[in-house]
Every structure is written in C-alpha cells, then in structure tokens.
Amino acid sequence: MTRKKLDMDGTTYRAVLGYTFRHWRRQPWRIAAILTFIMLATLADVMTPYFAGRLVEAIASGAVGDGATFDAAVSAFGVLIALGATAVVLRFGAFRNIIRLTLLQMADVVNETFHRVQRFSTDWHANTFAGSTVRKITRGMWSLDLLNDTLLVALFPSMIMLVGTTVLLASFWPVMGLVIGLGSILFIAGTIGITVAYVSPAATLSNAWDTKVGGALADAIGCNAVVKGFGAEDREESRLGGVVAKWQKRTLRTWNRYNLNGVTQDTALLILRATILGTGILLWLSGVANAGDITFVLTSFFVLQGYLQDVGMHFRNLQRSVNEMEELVELDAQPYGVADAPGASPIRIGDGAIAFKNVTFQYGGHETPLYKDFSVSIEPGERVGLVGHSGSGKTTFVKLIQRLHDINGGAIEIDGQNIAAHTQSSLRGQIAIVQQEPILFHRTLADNIAYARPGATRAQVEQAAAQANAHDFIMALPKGYETLVGERGVKLSGGERQRVAIARAFLADSPVLILDEATSSLDSESELLIQQAIERLMTGRTTLVIAHRLSTVRALDRILVFDKGRIIEEGTHDSLIRTDKGIYRRLFERQALELTKGLVA
Template sequence: MLASTLADVLTPLYSGRLVDAVARAAAVKTIGWDAALAAFSLLIALGFGAIVTRHVAYIGINGLTMKMMSDIGNNAFHRVQRFSTDWHANSFAGSTVRKISRGMWALDLLNYAILVELFRSLIMLIGLTVLFGWYRPVLGLIIGCGSLIYVALTVALSLGYVAPAASLANTWDTRLGGSLADAISCNAVVKGFGAEAREDERLAKVIAKWRHRTRRTWVRGTVNGTAQGIMLVALRGAVLGHALLLWSRGQASPGDIAFVLTSFFVLQGYLRDVGMHVRNVQRSVNEMEELVDIQSQAFGIADCPGAKSIRITKGRIDFDNVQFHYGTDRVRLYNDLSVSIKAGERVGLVGPSGSGKTTFIKLIQRLHDASGGRILIDGQDISKVTQASLRSQIAIVQQESILFHRSLSENIAYGRPGASQVEVEEAARLAGAHEFIARLPKGYGTLVGERGVKLSGGERQRVAIARAFLANAPILILDEATSSLDSESEVLIRKAMERLIAGRTTLVIAHRLSTVRALDRLLVFDRGRIIEEGDHAALIRLDGGIYRLLFERQALELNTGPV
C-alpha cells in the first residue's frame, strides 16, 4: 500500500514535466520529444506499479480481515455460550446476535478505513508536503499546515460531535433488533391473543426512537461534511493563489502550474475522504462497543485454574453444608443444606413453587456456584472440575423441551453425536417417538423448526426423552418429563422410563405427585430446607405434613374436576 501510494505521489511531478516537455517542443523539438517520451513512460510505469502493488495489498488485507472477523465471531460465540443462565435469561437473543454480527462487520470497515484509506491519505499528505517543500518551500508550508488543521478539525468534529450521537443510535438499533426478535419468536402467542395490532404499535414506538436517534447522527455527519468542504475550499484558494502569484512573477512554468494543480486535486481527493474515513473509524468503534462489552464481561460460572475432567462411575451425590443465595440477595435460599443421595437411588424433589427444587438441580449441574460448603459427586468436588465434563455425564429432560432447528436424528443424538442411526432409532423406540417420526415424510431427516415449533408439545417431549436415553449418562434428571404427554403415551413412556432409570442415580422434580409414588425416596422442600424425607407410603401417613397436604389437594382436584 505504501508503494502504490508513493506512485500516486510522484504522478503529478511527472505530469508537470510532461507539460513542460510539450511546451519546450516548439523551440527544440528533438529535446522536447525525448523529455515528453521519458515523462510519458514513467507515468505509465507508475500507473502499472500502483495497480500491481495495490492488488497485492488488497489480497493481503482481505485475508487478514476475514481471519480477524472469524476469530472475533468465534470468540464472541464462545463467551456467550459460557455465560450463566441468568445472563441469558436477562438478554434478548436477537440483540445478542445483532451485537456480534454488527461488531464483526464493523471490523471490516475499521480495517479498510485504517489500513487502506487513512494510511494512504497519510502517505499522500507527507509525500506531497515533502515534495512541495523541496520544490517550492512556501507551497510545502501551506500544504502541510493547512492539511494538519483540516485533519485536526475533522477528527475533533467526528469524535466530539458525531460519535456521541452515533453511540446512542447504535443502542437503539440493538433494542430494535431485540424487539423484532422477541415479537417474531413469540408469534404463536401474538396470534393466539389476536394482538398483531398491539405489537405493531409497540414496535412503532421503538422505531420512532430509533429513527430520531439515527437521523440526528446523520444530520451531525452532514454538518461535519459541510465544515470539511469549507476548509478544503479555503486550502484550495491558498494553494492555487500562491501558484498563480508565482506564475505572474515569472517564477513558475506551465509545467509547474500543472504540477501544482494535479498535486492539489489528488491531495484534495484524499483529504475529502479523510473526513469520511475518520467517521467510518468512529462508526466502526461505536458499532464494536457492545461486542467489546461482551468480551469484557466475566463468565458467570468459570472453571477454576487447572480444573480437570470429572469421571462419574456410580453417581453418588453429597451436599455438604451448602449455602446459596441468588445474586445480590442477602437472604440465603440454602443455609447449611446437607443431604446425600446414594448411587443408583431414585429420588423425587417435592414442594411448592419457590421452595428450592429447581435450584437444587441447577447446583448439581453447576449452573450456579454454591456460596459456601461443597457439592460432591462420587467424592469429587464439582467446583474443581470442568463444567463441560460434569454436564456431559448428566442427562436431563426438562419440562419445556427445547430442540434445535435441525433434523430429528441430530436432536436425538445431541448428547452422543457419534451415535449410529440404529442407536438413534432404538432410543426413539424406547421413548415412544419412533412411530410418529416414521410417519413424517422425511422421517428422521425432518427439520423441526426453531425451538421445535413444528412438533407438538408431546412430540417434543418424547424427542427430548429419546435424547436422554441415548446419552446413557450415570445421572439422570427429569423435570416432570411426562407432563406434556397424552394419557396413552404417558403409560408407554412410564414403562420405558422405568427401564431407563434402573441402576442410575435419578432425580425427579415432581409437580404432579402421582409421578413419584414409586420412587425410592422423596425430599420435600420448603423455603430452601428439606423438612420431610421418606418414601410415598411413609410421607402420606404424616399428620399435617406438607407432602400429605399437597397430595390430598391434587387428589381432590382430580376427583372434583370437570369431566
């Protein structure tokens, strides 16, 4: 790029010499022709040299920029994937995607503005200032000082006047993306309540704010451009006026005037674009701010230095004086909670909403870190092992099954990607999913839609159960895994799940107490404490017990409910 720009710097010099050679040709034709031919040859050589070197530069910069964009995208995705569940719960997926994609493309603009345009402008400014200083010192002084003043004012306007408005406009651009994604991803709810007009109004308010902020940024950019144009006209007057003064005194030849004119108009083109490129640099910086913010955020849950992979063979779980509170909450949910779950034991977690059942599961998965105490699996402290190795050996079927917009085979094999098609189909049979999958036009190759929306709730649940079958993990977590199934499917699934949980440590979060009657032990939670413990038969006999109260209430609702 340096070489190609130097070729542009020298072009006006040889253009001036070509004009002088033509002017002299009337007096001494042979000498004039030789000088003109020499200047012409050098101009052609400089033109080709600039093209070749610029081509090489662009190829290199393209490769560099694509590598940087890829690395930034991969790194941002890596971090976002490892942020805590709380971070994801408090973030719009659409906004996060917008931040990453906009930051990646902002780097492309940044590299082009700095490595290509501003660098070339800098070389052109220095080169012509030196050339003019050697050729006409006063012109060199005018060019150098005028250009420095122009660049300084341009940078000041861009950073102090345009940039603050651009940063605010980008914030509203992110909000717009989040609002669009939120409404579109929940379109089924919108249609269910006939709320299309209401969502139109809601988005219109966001767009109005975005339009106002963005228009202000554009207006400030226009004002900045006008100010730069005025400064360029003033610089043009100074340079050309001095050149004409020299010519009027007989101190400049026609070639000198051609040299000055050509040089200034080349320089003016570069300087005019300096403002645009400075604005592009600032714009790209503004657009990367939110991506940089993602990079600066600490992981909610981080592996400790030197963490090793955990190896779960039996699946014994021990809570040893565990303390836990959410975020900045001063009140602890768990206060010295201690409980042991034997290897292969089937345990139900029972209690009213907010009692601590789900938190218990999340602590085992290390989706949260305990505030005190230890959680051990097979005697290994889970806070000292890698999260990936821990979670890969715990299979979970959630109450709300989430699937990828991928094929059914890929979704079922997600817990064990190397599984064969035969193993995938066997897992589907165990989960009662094979029959409905086989009826689909593309069978196991069917794409299920975003979050699995092309399947019914029961079908999604059975695919998630098949995924847990195939994972074959020593610890199994079921968050009311049969809640979305019809009665006929539920009977089939229960039998299959009895085979699945045999010999595995199984934790079942129970909302319908009829699902936990056959489990080995039930832990009854209330406000972060285990207040009752035992099997169904023992707990149902406790007078005034919470489990008995919950069970009787559900039985009464079942018996008196509508037919």
C-alpha cells in the first residue's frame, strides 16, 4: 500500500492514534484526571460569557447607587472572578499531569523502539541507514509531545467549548444555537478535509525526505575516512546537496499548503463571525435580546472564535504529529524477522557439539535455496575450517548457527538442542565471534573488552587482554584501559582492534568460537601476535574458522570445502592437498602461486 493510499483512507491516522491510545491505557487514572480537569476548566469558560452579559445587563438596567443593581453587578462580577480562578487552578492540575504523562510515554517509546530495532534481523540492519533509524525514533518521540498536547489540551477543550456554547445559546435562542452549531461543524469538517486530503500527503513526503537527509549525513560522516582517502569531500557535498534540494522542494510545498490552509480557515471564520453578528442584531431588532444578551452572544462568539481559530492550528499540529510519528509506528509494527518461539527457554551449551540435520535454507527474494537437505556434524572441541569461493555458503553457515536467519526446513542442534526452540540472546551469549573487521564501541578499552561479561573485574579484563597479546599496547597508551577508542574503534590500528576483539572473546569464555579470518590484511608483527592469541583461544572450544587465506587452516582438525551450498570436500589439510583435481588443492596452489609472484616482484 502506498503512502498516498495510507493517508487517503485514514489508515495512518488509525495506526498512529491507536499506538498513542495503547500508551495512554498504561496511565488510565492520569488520563482521567487530565480530561476531568480540562472539561471543568472549559465549562468555566463556557459560562463566563453568560455572567459577563448579566454584569452588563445589571449595569445598563439600573441607576448608580441602586442597591439591587449593585448587588446584581457584584454577584456577576464575583462569579466571573471565581470562574477565572477555577479555570486557572484546574488547568494547572491538568498540565502537571500531562507533563508526567508525556515524559513517561516518551521514555517508553524510546526504550521499546530501541528494544525492537535491536532485535530486527541482520538483513534489516544491512538495508537500513542507522542515521535514518535514529531520526525516525527521535522525531517520533518529540512528535508524541505535540500529539498529546493537541488531543488533550487543545482539541478536547475545543469540542467541549463548541458543544457547551451551542447548548447554552440554544437554550435562550434556538436559531443562534443552530447558527453557531452548524457553522462550527462545517468549519471543523472543512478543516479536517483539507488537512487530511491536501496537507497530509505533502507532509508525509517531506518527512520521508527529511529521513533521507539524516541517512545521507550519517552515511557520509560515518565513512569520513574513505571520503578523505579519495579526496571526495566535494563529491559528497554535491551528493548531499542533491538530497537536500529535493527535501527543500518537498518541504516548501508542504509549508505553502499549511499557509493556504490557514488562510482558508481564517476566511471561513470571518464568514461565521458575520453570520453570528447578523443573527444577534436581528434578535435585538425583534426585541428578544437586550444589551446584556447581545454582550452574552458577542462574548460567547469571541471566546468560541478563539477556540475555533485554534482548531485549525490544532488540526495542523495533529496532522504534523501524525505524519512525523508515522515512521516510528511503522517500526513498532515491523516484524522482527527472526523471533523467539513462544515460551522459548534459554539454551545451555556445554560440550559445543553442532549438527545440521537436513537443513533447507533460502534467502528471501532468491528463487532457489542455498542449502537443501544439508547435513553435517561437528564434534565437541573440534577445530573446523570453512573454505570456498565467495557465495559458496560458508558465511551463511555460521550465521545460521547464531540464528541470524531462520531456516526453511530441518533443524540445527547444539548439544542435541534445537536452537529454534531457545532464546536468541542465550544462544549468542554462548558463542564468541571474532570478526574480520571487528567493531568497537566509542567507549573505553576496558568497557569494550568487558562487553563480553559486564560483571567482570578489572583483573579479569586485564587477564583477557594479556591472553590476547593486547595488554602491553594498552598500557602504553596515556590513559591505559580508560582510553576512548573512537567511533567503531577508529583510533586503534587494525591489529589493535583485532586483539581487543580477541580479548573480548577470551573474557566471554564461550564453548563455541567463530573466527572470520581474523589475521587477514595485517602486518607481519600483528599477524604473529594475533595468531598466537588465537591458538590459545581455540584450546578446548568448538571452533569454526572462515578461511580466506588457506595457510590459516593447515593445523585445524578438519576442513569443510563449500560450493553452492554443499560440502564437496572435507578432511585435513594434508589429505585434501593430495586430492587430485580437488577444489581445495586448486585454491591452495593458486594462492601459493600468487604469493610466489609477489615475493619475486
């Protein structure tokens, strides 16, 4: 369904308001208090014009010094002051409650959306700009503040004012009640129609481009090292300029529509004002209304006009907040992709035996499955290398073990337990992974290492760093373990980042270990230190090594050679190298030849 369709059939409004009301139901007593305070304060405003009329009537009908006139005037004056003071106190109570309501809601929205986003599939994160996601969450969070104010302390009292004034005036002059009631309904209906059908679609589009601006900024700033490396600052500025230009064009159209909508509403109010004033004059000419009554009518209209004039602004704010929350609500409705089964229990991994049993797996959008009736077993403590051309299925193999994707058939078991029946967090918490390009948080080195075990002591952190050959370089830094590593660890060299990632894996002390060619693209000294650390890390653990350089798998217990989702060869390095016309032998000889050419050159 397109965005235009969503706006035109009201689905977006129902989704956003439904999302908001679900959060309201968490604080029912506070909502009830706000509505009660606002309703009573507004009814005080409804009654104010009536007593203003009685005050004018008392003054106009009697002579100065007349006791009855004086008493009537003082009585009306006292009621007016009491109504005003009551409205002030009630509104104060309403705003105290709505502040608390909104802050709690905003905190819930951020926490819950972050909870969902963290659990979305790796495919979703790979296809989504992080900056855009952050923008959707923060913009939606602040729009919730505007939406609450609009619904609770703007539109609700406006409706109370309209109904109350119409009923009050109709009780004295039915024709005046009819004019005000019918005129106000037509005004509100026109305001809603213009807002939903004319302004809202443009606002949705401009918000989408606002999100794209955030994504483009985050993409370029996050990859600034690459930009600098190619001297591409001007190119990125030009690219961003193109996105900003489209955002500017869409936003200009939206703001112009806001402006035209406001002018239309002001014109409609002017016509309504003239109609009400004309009706009041006719009532006076026909002798059914005196000076006090006319004051009552005029004051009622001016108070009501203030509410109605704001109704246009309130509906514009409603439309804007709904549009700005739309993407946040879409995140809330987005399926996880990979979800825990109902009642899933934590998995407990001991020996680390891994078994694929008749597994069938197909990536979304692909016509044929990558794995079909795929079976393989890995013994506890076995060190296994995964080898093959790009796209052969070796990376998918380890992703399925981590349950980053759900399989289409069969089962994956660890220690005889089907991983699909257990929680993802418990599964991944017992699998350590050292990636080819490790990612670090912009936190201290101690925090990054301790991420594997939050309750670890400093002594345990330092011991893990020592096992990973990282302790010495860390202590050489001015702030040691308290050194901030920069976004994604950019302040460290590749070898240093790898050793921090290995230290993290040591501290995790998981029974299953995944290594994604952790020694590639490093200098000889770093490679030696990392290789020594990895040898220590693999001891006593079921280890899977994704190998791009075959020299790194020579000492492993077994090598699995993948091709198009199948294991076509397996064995030790020595046995595979002797296989005539084997893929492993061909890959090894090719890499050896390339290395020889490089040495000769």
